[in-house]
Amino acid sequence: MVVLPVLVYSLTRSPAWVASVNAIEAVPYIALGLLAGAVADRLNRKKIMVACDGTAALMLAAVPAAAALHLLVLAQVFIVALGIATVFVWFDAANFGTLPTLVDRTQLPVAASLIGSSGSLALLIGPTLGAALLTVMMAPYALGFDAATYVMSALLLVSIRQPFRRPQLKQDRREHIRTDIAEGLRFLWHQPVIRTMTLSVFCACLSWGGAFGLLVVYANRALHMTRVDVRLGLLYSAGELGGLISIAAVPVLIKHLAIGRLAAVFLAANAAALAFLSVAPSYGWALLAFFFYELVYIMVTATGVTVRQMLTPDHLQSRVNTAGRMIAWGGTPIGAVLGGLLAEVLPIRLTFGLLTISVAVGAGLAGWSCLGSGPLSAVCLSAPIPPP
Numbered sequence: 001m002v003v004l005p006v007l008v009y010s011l012t013r014s015p016a017w018v019a020s021v022n023a024i025e026a027v028p029y030i031a032l033g034l035l036a037g038a039v040a041d042r043l044n045r046k047k048i049m050v051a052c053d054g055t056a057a058l059m060l061a062a063v064p065a066a067a068a069l070h071l072l073v074l075a076q077v078f079i080v081a082l083g084i085a086t087v088f089v090w091f092d093a094a095n096f097g098t099l100p101t102l103v104d105r106t107q108l109p110v111a112a113s114l115i116g117s118s119g120s121l122a123l124l125i126g127p128t129l130g131a132a133l134l135t136v137m138m139a140p141y142a143l144g145f146d147a148a149t150y151v152m153s154a155l156l157l158v159s160i161r162q163p164f165r166r167p168q169l170k171q172d173r174r175e176h177i178r179t180d181i182a183e184g185l186r187f188l189w190h191q192p193v194i195r196t197m198t199l200s201v202f203c204a205c206l207s208w209g210g211a212f213g214l215l216v217v218y219a220n221r222a223l224h225m226t227r228v229d230v231r232l233g234l235l236y237s238a239g240e241l242g243g244l245i246s247i248a249a250v251p252v253l254i255k256h257l258a259i260g261r262l263a264a265v266f267l268a269a270n271a272a273a274l275a276f277l278s279v280a281p282s283y284g285w286a287l288l289a290f291f292f293y294e295l296v297y298i299m300v301t302a303t304g305v306t307v308r309q310m311l312t313p314d315h316l317q318s319r320v321n322t323a324g325r326m327i328a329w330g331g332t333p334i335g336a337v338l339g340g341l342l343a344e345v346l347p348i349r350l351t352f353g354l355l356t357i358s359v360a361v362g363a364g365l366a367g368w369s370c371l372g373s374g375p376l377s378a379v380c381l382s383a384p385i386p387p388p
Contacts, residue, residue, distance in 0.1 A: 001123070001126060001127050001130065001236055002126075002127045002130035002131050002134070002216075002232065002233055002236055003130050003133075003134065003139045003142045003143055003146075004021050004077065004081055004143075005018050005021055005022075005213075005215070005216040006134060006139055006216060006228055006232075007077060007139040007140070008021055008074070008077060009216050009217065009220075010139070011074055011077075012074070014344075015214060015217045015339075015340050015343035015344055015348070016340035016341060016343070016344050017340075018213065018214065018216055018217055018340070019210065019213035019214050019217075019336045019337065019339050019340025019343070020078075020213075020336065020337070020340060021078070021081055021213065022209055022212060022213030022332065022333070022336040023209070023213065023332070023333035023336035023337050023340075024078060024081050024082050024085065024333075025081055025082075025084070025085040025332075026085070026209065026329055026330070026332035026333040026336070027082070027085070027333055028082065028085045028086040028088070028089050029085070029088075029089050029092075029322075029325065029326050029329050029330075030326055030329070030330050030333070032086065032089045032090075033089055033093070033322040033323060033325060033326030033329075034181045034184070034185070034319070034322065034323055034326060035177070035181065036089045036090045036092075036093035036318075036322055037093045037096075037097075037181070037184060037318040037319040037320070037321065037322030037323060038177050038180035038181045038184065038318070038319050039090075039093070039177070040090070040093040040094040040096075040097050040318035040322075041097060041180065041315065041316070041317070041318040041319055042177075042180070044164070045094035045095075045097055045098050045164040045318075046094075046098075046157060046158075046160070046164045048090055048091070048093075048094040049091050049094045049095060049098075049154075049157050050154045050157050050158060051090075052087040052088070052090050052091035052094075053091070053150045053151070053153045053154035053157070054150070054151075054154055055083075055087045056083075056084050056087050056088075056147075056150045057147045057148070057150035057151050057154075058147075059080050059083045059084060059087075060080065060084070060143050060144070060146050060147035060150065061144060061147040062076075062080070063076065063077070063080055063140045063143045063144075064140050064141045064143060064144045066140070067138065067140035067141065072140055089322075092322065092325070093318045093321075093322045094164070094318065096309075096317060096318055096321035096322060096325075097164075097317040097318035097321070098164045099111060099112065099115065099309070100309055100314060100317050101163070101164060101314065101317075102162060102164075108306065108309050108310060109250070109251035109254060109255065109306050110251050112251070112302070112305065112306055112309070113247050113248055113250060113251045113302075116247035116298075116302060117244055117247050117248055120240055120243045120244035120247055120298075121244060122149075123237075123240040123243065123244075124237050124240040124241050124243075124244055125237070126237075126240075127232075127233040127234075127235075127236030127237045127240065128230060128233035128234055128236075128237045129145075129233070130142060130233055131228060131229065131230050131231075131232045131233025131234075131236075132230055132233060133145065134228045135228070135229060135230070180319060181319065181323075183316065183319065184316055184319025184320045184322075184323050185319075185323055187312065187316055187319075187320055188320050188323050188324055188327075191311060192375035193260075193307060193311060193375050193376065194307060194308050194311060194312075194320070194324060195375070196365070196366070196369045196374075196375045196376055197263060197303070197304045197307050197308075197324075197366075197376070198304065198308075198324045198327050198328050199327075199362075199365060200263060200267060200300070200304075200362040200363075200365050200366040200369075201300055201301055201304045201328035201331075201362070202327060202328045202330060202331040202362070203267075203331065203358045203359055203361050203362025203363075203365065204267060204270055204297060204300050204301070204331070204358075204359045204362050205301075205328055205329055205330070205331035205332045205335065206331030206332070206334055206335035206338075206355075206358040206359075207270070207271075207274055207331075207335055207355045207356060207357075207358040207359040208297055208331075208332065208335065208359075209331060209332035209333060209334065209335030209336040209339065210335035210336055210338055210339025210340075210342075210351070210352075210355040211274060211277070211293070211335075211339065211352055211355055213335070213336040213339060213340065214339050214340065214343055214348065214351065214352075215235065215236065215290075216232070217343060217348055218286075218348050218352065219231075219232050219235060221347075221348045222280075222286070222348050222349055223282075223283050223286055225283075231283065234287065235283075235286065235287060235290060238287045238288075238290050238291040238294075239290045239291060239293065239294030240294065241291060241294075242290075242291040242292060242293070242294040242295030242296075242298070243294045243295065243297075243298035245295055246294075246295045246296065246298040246299040246302065247298060247302055249299070250299055250302045250303060250306065251306075253299075254303065254306065258370075259303060259306075259307060259376070260366065260369060260370045260374075260375075260376025261370050261376070262299075262303060263300060263303050263304070263366045263376065264363060264366035264367040264369075264370050264376070266296045266299040266300045266303065267296075267300055267359060267362045267363035267366050267367075268360075268363040268367070269292070269296040270293065270296040270297050270300060270359050270363070271356050271359045271360040271363055273289060273292040273293035273295075273296055274293050274352065274355060274356045274359060275353065275356045276289045276292075277289035277290055277293055277352055278349050278350070278352035278353040278356065279349065279353075300362075301328070304324070304328065305321070305324075305325075308320060308321050308324050309321065331358070335355065335358065338355075339351055339355055342354060
């Protein structure tokens with residue numbers, strides 16, 4: 001999260017190149033998400049996840065190895081970023097389908113919150129650790145620590161003895177995989193709640209792709225950080241602290257309040273937080289603004305994921321969830337490229353201000369869907385809308 005953008009910015013000094021790292025990391029999901037979801041619903045999900053961890057570890061370990069041999073070039077950095085994002089698509093597809101098989105549907109919000117909280121805790125520590133490592137070693141060697149964490153993930157997954165899917169009737173493997181993909185897409189598009197949430201989250205992801213992809217540039221140009229130090233890591237960690245709190249809060253909120261209205265409020269708050277970040281007068285205010293920005297952004301995305309998992313049949317979980325994330329996350333590379341291009345010709349603060357427009361549109365869509373008999377008007381945990 002910290003090392004790759006810093007490495008690219010130090011080599012190029014270009015906002016467009018830095019933002020392109022975030023764009024590249026989102027492209028594989030758009031290209032492979034549907035296929036990965038269909039495959040994960042057919043094959044052994046645990047084996048997929050373990051293989052992905054091992055592949056990611058090898059790719060990351062190759063960076064410090066190349067640096068030690070004085071062979072590291074910018075192209076390899078982008079290839080590794082693309083490769084890590086590619087294996088994540090397959091890991092994520094299997095992961096989405098696994099959780100609903102390990103717990104009851106009524107336990108999904110709490111289970112998702114616990115898993116999300118552990119991930120957010122790692123992301124809370126990781127950026128600060130990454131920035132601290134950059135003060136004592138060159139960026140390529142810091143990625144060696146990241147490689148080790150993927151090995152640990154693989155070992156932990158292997159230790160789980162419970163099957164990663166529920167028993168079901170034998171599937172006809174002769175059925176073409178395109179039929180599986182089409183089935184997942186049809187369900188997503190014809191389920192009005194999932195469709196509306198997916199489009200709203202797309203708008204939030206577009207803004208986030210630009211803002212998050214340019215955070216290193218923002219720190220340099222808006223906050224006048226002329227060198228990498230722990231403050232940069234703390235800026236990322238402040239956002240992850242907001243994400244950690246939001247993941248813990250979402251299950252409680254959606255249990256007692258209408259999910260659709262919450263989503264609309266979260267999106268509106270997300271737009272307000274990004275607007276404030278664009279005008280934050282000092283580093284301290286920027287920390288606070290990014291904290292709230294990530295807090296409500298994760299609330300938006302976590303609510304969207306929970307709704308999809310609640311309303312999707314087990315045999316469609318991987319397909320529908322990867323399709324939903326593919327569409328929603330499709331805003332990330334668009335926002336990253338758009339933000340990078342704007343930052344080449346406009347002040348970074350003005351760029352952040354313009355990125356606010358997209359999430360404001362998402363808030364408007366969600367708010368409109370909560371009116372009258374709109375799809376989000378009566379969504380609640382106690383009485384979920386049945387799938388069509």
